[in-house]
Amino acid sequence: MPVRFIHTSDIHLGKTYRCLGGDAERYQDFFTTFANIIADAVKEQVDFVLIGGDLFHTGQILPKTFAKTIEILQPLKDAGIPCLAVEGNHDWIHRRDSVSWMEALSQLGYIRLLRPSRTGEGDYLFEPFDLEQGAGGHIEIGGVNIYGLGYIGSQAANHVARICEAVDTRRNILLFHVGVWxxxxxxxxNIRPEEALPLSECFDYVALGHGHKPYVVSTPDGRPYAFNPGSPDCVNFGEERYDKGYYLVSLENDGEVRHEFRRCSPRPMLVLTVNLEGANNADEALQRFAAGVAEKLAGGSDPRSPLIEVRLCGKVGFHPFELSRDRLRLALFEVCQPLHLEIKNHLSQVSGGGGEEKVKKSLAEIERDVLAELVGANSQYQGREEELVRLSLALRDLVLKGEVEGEELLALLPSGGAGCA
Incomplete structure (x- = not known):
């Protein structure tokens, strides 16, 4: 018989914001989305559910996050539908002498955490899943063999051959937290498409995670074999452009895959660019800012408070510091009541002198130039200035938001930080 399953990934339970007073409501958003997916799995009476990593937003979660996760997974357990999962980079704990929250869920029977073991030579062993121990790398359901491999970082491409060598069954699924370039x-x-291609010879369905944008990877002859549902909710700004949902999949006896992308309905996330070109003073700029935002928000029908990122651009006749974040927030709150607001000030100041108009660099440009100069001063990093400046700013932004653990910051570094000290 064909098997039917739901494939979701990158749920990011526990994600929230710590400002504007909307943290509790935003925290609940991700649980609501996940609960809807689980309810659909029970309604469809699927054979199992796959979670391709990053169930949690950080490896060290609050006890209430764990309790709410169990509450959501309980109907799945009551219906006898196995939930198979792997760890993503956000689920990591670097101290392997501690039991992770993912392992705890597996030991309690709410998920089946798939994790292979390794031989002394580095080869993979996908041992059968032990229900009593809540551990193993491989499980068989309805004649289909599901193998699990979590996040292994920037060296993932080097592991593909060893993964394939460890598999000797037919009708196979691989659950793998990796992206495809x-x-x-x-x-x-990520791995390149040509590096991922050997997986298509061993697995009928490669269940991906990691990237928050949905996509399907096909063989050169057009056969789809690797599927990434993306994140079902908007985790970061920029994702508002992506479809949000999960896959309902049927794996036929002959290995043919029939997949349906089922859309979720996340809270509105908006990235608004407001051009203040030519504003002579801060008061004029604030009026134009409010009017510009109101125009861009006109016609919205979703009653939920949106998540908004505002990007200010243009050359102005005053110092950008005069548009403080507090003044901008007050002006925006007269137009709408966002659940969360982020402001990126890319304004440049125009100053006149000696009949010649000069444009001063924006704060963001000055910051990038200084960082690039500091990085380039070390001969070891010359030629990589742009890459390392981008990484430095990403780390800075995450730390300032105050919503990440050390594990997530380390996951941004190649090979968990090796070579970047």
């Missing part, structure tokens, strides 16, 4: 916007932890 040219499809995934994620920069770290």
């Amino acid at each position: 040219s499809y995934s916007p994620v920069e770290i932890g």
